[in-house]
Amino acid sequence: MEDVLSRYFERPDDVILKPITQGLINSTYEVFLGQNSYILQKLNTTIFQKPEVLISNTILVGNHLKRKNYEKGIIEIIPNLSGNYLTFINGETWRLTNYILGSVCYDQVVSVNQAYAAAVAISEFHSNVHDISINTIE
Secondary structure (H helix, E strand, O other), X not given: OHHHHHXXXXXXXXXXXEEEOOOOOOXXXXXXXXXXXXXXXXXXXXXXXXXXXXXXXXXXXXXXXXXXXXXXXXXXXXXOXXXXXXXXXXXXXXXXXXXXXXXXXXXXXXXXXXXHHHHHHHHHHHHHHOOOOHHHOO
């Protein structure tokens, strides 16, 4: 893991990692460095066969939401020390993003209220991205 961290942080020994066990697709870690928190993910390239497209679409949607002053958290891809959004090491593909305070991940719905909150959130998100030209998203 130090090889991955050294691609993103000048002092990887100062980084604290906490595995996030929720989620079914990627291997995810919360990263702590001083007062800052990030999300480090080893992308599942069986699912995301074109990780560059995932990054491109994430940036496109994030920029669109920023222009609309979207009030919820927006995922921002953080480049590695070489300025690249993806890090490739030993056949693995990694990305680093901002940590969105208060964000949670559920593996399954456990209540009607949780399902309702998810429906409200995705509806709000869709209402803010419906005007993105489909030709710009791959």
